[in-house]
Amino acid sequence: MATKDFYPAKKINTFYPPQRTLMGPGPSDTHPRVLSAMARPTLGHLDPVFTEMMEEMKTLLRYSFQTNNLLTFPVSGPGSVGMEMCFVNMVNPGDKVIVCRNGVFGGRMIENVQRCGGTAVVVEDKWGEPVDPQKVEDALKQNPDAKIVAFVHAETSTGVLSDARTLCEIARRYNCMTIVDTVTSLGGSPILTDEWKIDAIYSGSQKCLSCPPGLSPVSFSERVVDLVKNRQRKVQSWFMDLNLQLGYWGTSRTYHHTAPTNALYALHESLFMLYEEGLEHSWARHQRNHQALKAGLETMGIEFVVAEKYRLPQLNAVHVPAGVDEKEVRRRLLADYSLEIGAGLGDFAGKVWRFGLMGYSSKIENVMLCLSALESVFSDMGKKSDLGAAEAAAHKSYAANPLPLPQQMSLPLHGK
Ligand SMILES: *Cc1c(COP(=O)(O)O)cnc(C)c1O
Secondary structure (H helix, E strand, O other): HHHHHOOOOOOOOOOOOOOOEEEEOOOOOOHHHHHHHHOOOOOOOOOOOHEEEEEEEHHHHHHHHHOOOOOOEEOOHHHHHHHHHHHHOOOOOOOEEEEOOOOOOHHHHHHHHHHHOOOEEEEEOOOOOOOOHHHHHHHHHHHOOOOEEEOOEEEEOOOEEEHHHHHHHHHHHHOOOOEEEEOOOOOOOOOOOOOOOOOOOEEEOOOOOOOOOOOOEEOHHHHHHHHHHOOOOOOOOOOOOOOHHHHHOOOOOOOOOOEEEEEHHOOOOHHHHHHHHHHHHHHHHHHHHHHHHHHHHHOOOOOOOOOOOEEEEEEEEEEOOOOOOOOHHHHHHHHHHEEEEEEEOOOOOOEEEEEOOHHHHHHHHHHHHHHHHHHHHHHOOOOOOOOOHHHOOOOOOOOOOOOOOOOOOOOOOOOO
């Protein structure tokens, strides 16, 4: 290869990203407080000041997940690493796992089970529909040797919320453990890990936590801890082996890997902000902004993909109106309004838009900007558009749904 191929004509300079408004499926906007926390001095990952912060982080995570699980911490890696950590530790070769698939992420769970040498029994539901508890129960009846039930609580590819409480209750009745993906639900929709008796739960920093991507909060029940401690064979992944991770996030604080200290400051700040706001308030805020966006979009004749009772407030999947060049709309929103919305994935590619209202992105300014920008772009592209009508509808929705006062849940005591 000629040398010049290694040196592009453009002069390399400091990278200054543009200021965007992120209303796609994640990442969502990072809160300025979280960004500034990240810019604080780097500490050694075994510094006592840092390890004290780690303890607070575990407490804040227990609050966010509503659990008393001792084994609750952020994995160094994106949501996909949290997902993989659950499967590599809990699935042994030959194990049967019931996996529910109603979108992209259920498909990844199947892939994980198979790579661990397990057998995935797939419970299929249509894209845009929740996991059907009856089908899960039928699969468990037909597969009495199944060990685990895995499903996605909030399917980001379709905007559907499944009934985690009922699914976990069924799994328990058939003596199965549960692995639950809450990457998009944590902070945006109610999750009651202990009350629902979830065994393994994972999430991501960049969706409803107003934090940059790259960390994956996880929490495991005592049943999982016993299972992993008593494994016959070593976990095939050195990095994700819970027994080893425990050495660092537990009390002994032995070096495992260099924790991403500054990224963890960011997560600490974002979880602290969630605690200050109160989980219930955050859930209500996500719902209220969703209602307003919905009122505006419906005024524009845009229809939702998901039936109302299963809709995620933080991920609004809608049908692209007939005759609209969906790609060109997204291009103009980004170029002219610095506004990012999500395209459809998989079965929904080219047919669906996904409007994220997650974490710090779930706010009035974003709803209003999005509606007004969309009306203008439609109008510029020659689609009949009643300029201002969508914002008026959103305004009415806001006026009719005042936000309750912040009310904190109690913070569980420090674990060991
Ligand atoms: C985003 C997402 C993931 C993957 O998270 P990454 O941080 O991209 O690895 C997994 N599950 C769901 C439901 C998600 O929305």
